Amino acid sequence: MPAETVLLLPGTASDEVFVRSVFTEPLSQVGAVLDAPRVRMLSERLTALDSAWRGHPIVVGGVSLGAHVAARWAVRNPDRCAGLVLALPAWTGAPDGAPAALAASASAQIVAEQGIDAALAGTTGWLHDELKRAWHGYGDLLVPHLEEASESAAPTLDELSTLDVPTGIVGCTDDPVHPIAVAQAWAAAMPRAVLTTTTLDAYPHALGRAVQAWQQAG
Incomplete structure (x- = not known):
């Protein structure tokens, strides 16, 4: 089987x-x-x-x-x-100000205005390394994806x-x-x-x- x-x-x-x-x-x-x-x-x-x-x-x-x-x-x-x-x-249900939704929305704004490095400035260790790799992999889709995720049900x-x-x-x-x-x-x-x-x-x-x-x- x-x-x-x-x-x-x-x-x-x-x-x-x-x-x-x-x-x-x-x-x-x-x-x-x-x-x-x-x-x-x-x-x-x-x-x-x-x-x-x-x-x-x-x-x-x-x-x-x-x-x-x-x-x-x-x-x-x-x-x-x-x-x-x-x-x-x-x-x-609806995100309604959930911490993860707020974080995604805030990250989208920072990436759009200042870039990925600025958005990751507060992260360290394995999380920083993982996000840096993954976020660069999204390319131009990163900001729109962060925005849609923050509003998704x-x-x-x-x-x-x-x-x-x-x-x-x-x-x-x-x-x-x-x-x-x-x-x-x-x-x-x-x-x-x-x-x-x-x-x-x-x-x-x-x-x-x-x-x-x-x-x-x-």
């Missing part, structure tokens, strides 16, 4: 390189294979999900914005989704309650941009969700714990 393929989408202005670095090994440990498509705008993320469907339900998910997009796709295509692997959902709790598939969620207890309360609310709303947690000092590889949570949910 072929290994199960799991399609995971990157977060806002992140990329497939980051997704692979975090999820390839945890998925291989459970006999699954990662599909991390190269996507930029929201429309490309949705196209990747639609294109991955081959007539049988698939496991999808992602990080932050990627988790939002995958969960919304699952709500709209319940017969096509076999499970969800979700890391760091950032808000529920996540699933509502009512919508999440319809997703009766094995779901693993990882939330962070001390990440102000991705409040743990959001991950907790998503997990409580979804009938077959298992929530696991991490802390900022364990980033980024601890996000792969969503894979084990998905397995437990199954």
Whole structure:
């Protein structure tokens, strides 16, 4: 029997390189294979999900914005989704001033006016390195993508309650941009969700714990 393929989408202005670095090994440990498509705008993320469907339900998910997009796709295509692997959902429903949405909007303005280096001036370590690589990879699409991400809707709790598939969620207890309360609310709303947690000092590889949570949910 072929290994199960799991399609995971990157977060806002992140990329497939980051997704692979975090999820390839945890998925291989459970006999699954990662599909991390190269996507930029929201429309490309949705196209990747639609294109991955081959007539049988698939496991999808992602990080932050990627988790939002995958969960919304699952709500709209319940017969096509076999499970969800979700890391760091950032808000529920409309963004309504969520920290991650405000950060994306502010970053778009700084990049447009002062450039990428100015927008990344406050970041350090692995986060700075990851964002610098990924943001340059977006080219002229970076600002419009940051703007569209800041205004995009996540699933509502009512919508999440319809997703009766094995779901693993990882939330962070001390990440102000991705409040743990959001991950907790998503997990409580979804009938077959298992929530696991991490802390900022364990980033980024601890996000792969969503894979084990998905397995437990199954």
